[in-house]
Amino acid sequence: MYDLKGLCERAVSCKLEAGLLSTEKKNEALKAAANALKDNYEYLINENNKDLSMAKENGISEGMQDRLRLTKERIYAMAEGLVQVCELPDPIGEVMEEFDRPNGLHIKKVRVPMGVIGIIFESRPNVTADAFALTFKTGNCVILKGGKEAINSNKAIVKVLRDAIETCGINPDVLLLIEDTNRETTTAFMKMKEYVDVLIPRGGAGLIKAVVENSNIPVIETGTGNCHIYIDKTADPQMAVNILYNAKTQRISVCNAAESLLVHKDIAEKILPLLKKKLDEKNVEFRCDEISFEILGDGVKAATEEDYGKEFLDYILSVKTVESVEEAILHINKYNTHHSECIVTNDPESAEKFLNGVDAACVYVNASTRFTDGFEFGFGAEIGISTQKLHARGPMGLKELTSYKYKIYGNGQVRA
């Protein structure tokens, strides 16, 4: 039986030390960790090869194998990622608010680490180094649970990072990996509320659902994006074409890609053929409502009700015509996943209605939804994109990995 509780206790024991590390010390360790990754690239590649052999044996797709693969170049990029986090400002200790009460109490609201952060992920092994950098810089301890298919790579990366941390005189338990890949252990981890302050799932819809349904730890839900582009009647046609083309086709597999097109009826006849022509370059399949079907005729499909709620992650687009910006808002609020939505318009009034009425983390006027990203927002980092409203919404950088506490200074005050 894997000693998950023992592992969690080690993280908790390390929490106080991690939270009190100076910015200088944290940056020193991040740089040492970056160098250690580079120095040990051959070891990392050897261990990664074990995962790759297994993947081949198990007939895992070429695409998945590529995601799994570590090369010297990729390891150096991971190291560079750690160095970049050094350059970001340390949010810990920031005085967020400060005020006095009539009874003389002086109150400071100060940014502090979350404590122990759990991250369950199923993607590339580089997430391991990435998650460590962001949680460590914010004074947190992290417990990682990666995918079974990358276990040897993750163990090797964590070993190299932990050794580097220890060399700097820091307790390496700031970074822990759950080495047991049984599903029961993962489920048990979601119940470790006594030890873990916040749990972040990173991966597909199935993983995220499992965490949300099973966890008793506060969760930050990241992920799915059924993003819409609404072309208002005053839209600039060329801009509309560019934005839709970018949002739909620049990278189809990501959460901020567009999945659905809404078009104002007054502009539909003019704009739909232009949009179709451009998206034909990538053979995007249009799934249309009655009116857009009539306009586009051959080469498009009829949409079903379910199509409007789907995150295709593919060269497929659902299409609907609407009578007004209000109808667009209602449609989006019914079908979206609260991720990213865009209006293309030249009418400031429509723009404001859309910005205020659409319920999503990021609402765009005249720009591609593909900008919903921590780096594009200038956060210098990203741990994920939150689609919930509690705590953080949209791209999460360093600040979103912190909490706060109130420090209250008195001189003997008691309550009457």
Added chain:
Amino acid sequence: MYDLKGLCERAVSCKLEAGLLSTEKKNEALKAAANALKDNYEYLINENNKDLSMAKENGISEGMQDRLRLTKERIYAMAEGLVQVCELPDPIGEVMEEFDRPNGLHIKKVRVPMGVIGIIFESRPNVTADAFALTFKTGNCVILKGGKEAINSNKAIVKVLRDAIETCGINPDVLLLIEDTNRETTTAFMKMKEYVDVLIPRGGAGLIKAVVENSNIPVIETGTGNCHIYIDKTADPQMAVNILYNAKTQRISVCNAAESLLVHKDIAEKILPLLKKKLDEKNVEFRCDEISFEILGDGVKAATEEDYGKEFLDYILSVKTVESVEEAILHINKYNTHHSECIVTNDPESAEKFLNGVDAACVYVNASTRFTDGFEFGFGAEIGISTQKLHARGPMGLKELTSYKYKIYGNGQVRA
């Protein structure tokens, strides 16, 4: 079968309207609601009497009956509470951050409502009016689930409030009550993630645990407080006596009352008898470690390990001597519930160590833990005290009932 889903759908349908109400309109409705409570006090008392009769029949304690009772005075106080919320600034629409990106995107981080807030409570019926005022002022829809024993009172209060809201031309579904008091309905409500954006339990440890374990909706955990007073070796004895006496005895049944006393060994012999003498006025039972037991001798009990982890909510105090502020911090972090902790000291260095090292929402130097309260903090309101680190920590006022969205203004930007 109670139509819980139908009720949740009504809240969701009302969300857009609620979020876009102007401050003036919201204040108008709050004032109308306040007047309606006063105008209908006889009806409310009549309905409340049904609950009181039932309580008597069921042999519910006099204390509980008193908590349940509505009087003209209490109804007027509820109304006054609504009026006070009018005077608080409306946080909705506040621009929290605003910045430009090199590609010309202009990004605004704007405060918005959560959407639909669920509140499960088991305390006095006045929570109904209170919860409505705070959620409504922040542009949210609220679904309330009160205790079975107050169902007639809650139904009556909600009816009066909804009628007043409707008179102002606002959809009354901004305020909904789950009228079915079956436990299965409450549990089903905790699973309504599709409709409810955040769930706040208000009540005893059992309720909060049930919500945390069962909910798939993001939860804000409020509640239990195992709060410590640590008397450092440099503490002013009189101040120490006053603070402990206030924190332990001013109101024993609340979460910010002290439950445990830590004393530095160097001052223990001098201060413990003084503390004991003062707390004897309220017959506080001391449960002591070996050293404090020896010092206090007769009239105290020996503490068990479990005593240090207990929220007594009674005239009982666990006592422990420590070698240093560091030992105090470790002890507190092991046993506390991350609520409120205090050091009494004249040494600024010890104070800073304590403030930084203790893991709690509110950490005090030389003041009673009883100040952890939205009103005492000057928030003008309080929906509860969060003991978790995600989203809000400590007293939660209006701002803590909000989320944010990013509004992004472009002129055709697409991602390269």
